Amino acid sequence: MTRRVDHLPLPPPDARVDQTVCQYCTTGCGYTVYTWPIGRSGGPKPAQNAFGADFTRPQPAQAGVVYTEAMHSVALQDGRAVHVAVVPAADSPINRKRDHSSRGGTQARATFAADRPTRARLTTPLLRIGDTLQPIPWDEAINLLAAVVGGVRARFGSDALTAKAFDHGGGGGGFENNFAIGRLLFDDLEMRYVAIHNRPAYNSEVWGSRDRGVHELHYTAEDARLCDTLVLWGANPYETASAFYTSHMLPNFTGETAVEKRAAFDDGEAIAPLRLVVIDPRATASLEIARRIDRARTLHLRPNPGTDYVLADAIARVVYERRWHDAGMIERRSADGTFDDYATKSLRRGTALDGVLADATRITGVPRAQIEQAAAWMAEPKPGGARRRTLTLYEKGLIWNYKNYDTIAAAVQLAVLAGNIGRPGTGCGRQGGHQEGYVRPPYPGERPPPNVDQYLIDGKGKLFWVIGTNPYRSTPRAQAYRKRIHARTQALTTALGRAGESATRRADAIVDALAEGDGLFMVVNELYLTATAADAHLVLPAAGWGEADLTSINCNSRLLRLYPAFVDPPGEAKPDWWIMARVARAMGFDGYGWKTAEDVFRAGGESFPDNRVDAVAAEALPAETYAGVTYAELRERGQQGIQTPVRRDPKTGALVGTTRRYSARFGSSDGLFHWYGSDPWPGYPPQIQKYLEGARAKAHPFWLTTGRNQFLWQTGYHDRHQPAKLDAVPLPYIELNPADAERLKLGGGDLVEVFNDEGNAAFQVRVLDSTPPGQIFALQYHPKGTANALTSAYTDPKTTIPWYKATRVGLRKLAGELPTTASLLPANRF
Amino acid sequence: MPDLDRRTWIKLTGLAGAALASKPGVGVASPPIARLAELKPGRPVPFSYPDAASPCWLMRLGAPTAGGIGPDGDVVAYSALCTHQGCPVAVEDGRFICPCHYSQFDPARGGQCYQGVASTPLPRVQLEVRDGAIVATGMDGLVWGRVDDGPLGGGR
């Protein structure tokens, strides 16, 4: 039951004001934080409160100050309790008119307080002493970790050190933390067995695009307001990038951005409201909202699982056949000879169109008419002959698909073929999940990188450092994985006990014990005692968003802003950059003398290539380049921030942001686009094919796909402490088509167990027609379970990116029932 | 007295009646909204509470729900202002839907936002039956666009 309030304290005119950015999704909405002492609240007249707003009358809808119950709490600042109001900023170019989502809108309540559920935050380092995690001081924790890391490396080499660390922006991440982690792990410890937070290796999820010369973040939020056609490919922004959808895409769909189009388009160019193409096995909320408004301007393609690249290449072939492609792009902006390879293998130029489309329909299940309609909506010139402006945004549905490399390459090539890059209203990039903030020395491993999950499962590695991620929930085949890591960490704990727990030479005892058997020492930097952290030997409390200064960019505009500290970290919690620097110094490494977050930010900035270049040369800069930017500059710019890559004008030294990329050249070293020829469709990999034959096929009659829920950010590490969210999503759930539900005699709210060879998990049933019969959608992560227990161990040999998004499963009803607080109304009916 | 909640304040001061009853506001019963006997499932009744600027919906669900009143425990009422940015929600197919950014709320689950961008459930109107008529007596949750469910601009 959610506790409600009937009164909110107002910030007084002299309240402290901090401009910040939402800690959660890729959209990067601007927020304003007001803090003020208890007992000093303001009044309802405009002159009596820091909003300058008149609360003697109700605020006007969609125009007034947004200040809801969930946007206020009391937390600690400089040791004393203060009111905290975290409200959508009035002047953000991202979340216009104070737009926001249920995730960002509850951030005030995600702050730490000893009398709220966030009291669960870690407040001291914890050491497993005997079999129990006990609080210890930082000095003890740092000395031990430095000695164990150093001891393992000296005795077993760098490859015995393994890690899984975030590389993202936003809450907990950002340039500062990423840089410090990268410097220690890569430069000083030379670790190759490092994986990124949401996958088993150190890789790009979009090498298929970057190798072409296209960094995935090259468009700007305005492009979603200006495009004639928006393609959402395995992306559901209403639920995962909400304000990007409601502030930018929706106004385009309803025609509200016509004036902006008039200003941005060429003279006489046709202007019409947006057409929306959704390519996704699910009829997503993002699609259904548009259908409610004007179904005729929507198109839904549902390829068979894993076949998206075949679909993209078939659409591209239609574009080419109809001569809707951009011949100038191919002639003048392509690397020599590469287009022929694409035309031969991907477009299958040597085969008649009928044959290509017949094959594509057979493999993808998408009817020919839809393939042709998609091609027309993406590339057919507009009335009057102007080139259509199509923006393609993809995310995990495409990235975490079968054959990651070919899939991403096919999508970006389809866009470039039709000239949809570098102009207002075009592009082909990531929607994004979280924000970004990547600056690190180069990864010392090879490409494709080793699979660190498999390495650990195989009993290799002696030390595992987990930084701000919870692989027990999030890694593929998570059930088998966590059983194995648990057994290996327990093996060390048992061995230490056998030797007689050493208090005086603990680090040596640990390294000695690791020499025998397959024990694993695990250290975790975290906000909370997650499932993974609970198995660790050493747990280090991390400071999060609003507790330490950080900087990041969002994905839709590469907008760099400052996210300042405004409350105290819980107890002894420290930012990850501080933790890494302390360990590095204790190990005797140089270059970690940073005193402030800004010191780290600047050190990271200087590690980018020289950005004193002109606009054309800036196309080759890394997408996140920001050298020359200071915190003072960012404070000055507030919500307007600056779009990376930032260059410094060679003459004036002035900082210049980048609105949109690749108008003049691509990001490759020669500035040209490098085409790639897709592999022929190879059928499903053995990890999946085994479920499509014989007795296993009978036992696993469903395709399973996974995704997110509007209310829960990632694993719900904060949201599990928000009662209203747990009321709405009390359990992990699956969406089951009504036809399947009827056949299996399952109703909304029933509990089922979903299973396959990889693992199993219990879910609540929601009956809705988002997926077709024979396909189940499961919530990927929930505090009470993970659908990744079921995913296969397949990874793309070219990239080591898993295919999280589809596998085969069976299900059975659990006997009895559980009362539920969740609404069972269909969440995809608008 | 900015930091005590209203009920504590009323209890401590014993001032519940005098100061507040002179204006419309929570804690003051509304005029009758509808006759209980005439309220039918699928026929929601609009009304205002605690004042004319706060539209609400009264409805009979046809199935009992936690906190529902009436002989069947199925009569409920909610603020009609979306808790996202204050647009008036519509009643459609047994749920509330906001026309601005499509947040949806379930009247059978305490106004839970089960889809959409709103950060809190819809505020729930406390109801009583008096002489066969339904009246509103309080508001559980903050009406959008206000910092107080009491008399606007006053009270604290």
Ligand code: SF4
């Ligand atoms: S849409 Fe994303 S960035 Fe904006 S408030 Fe919601 S979670 Fe935060």
Ligand code: FES
């Ligand atoms: S105002 Fe209701 S969803 Fe935005």
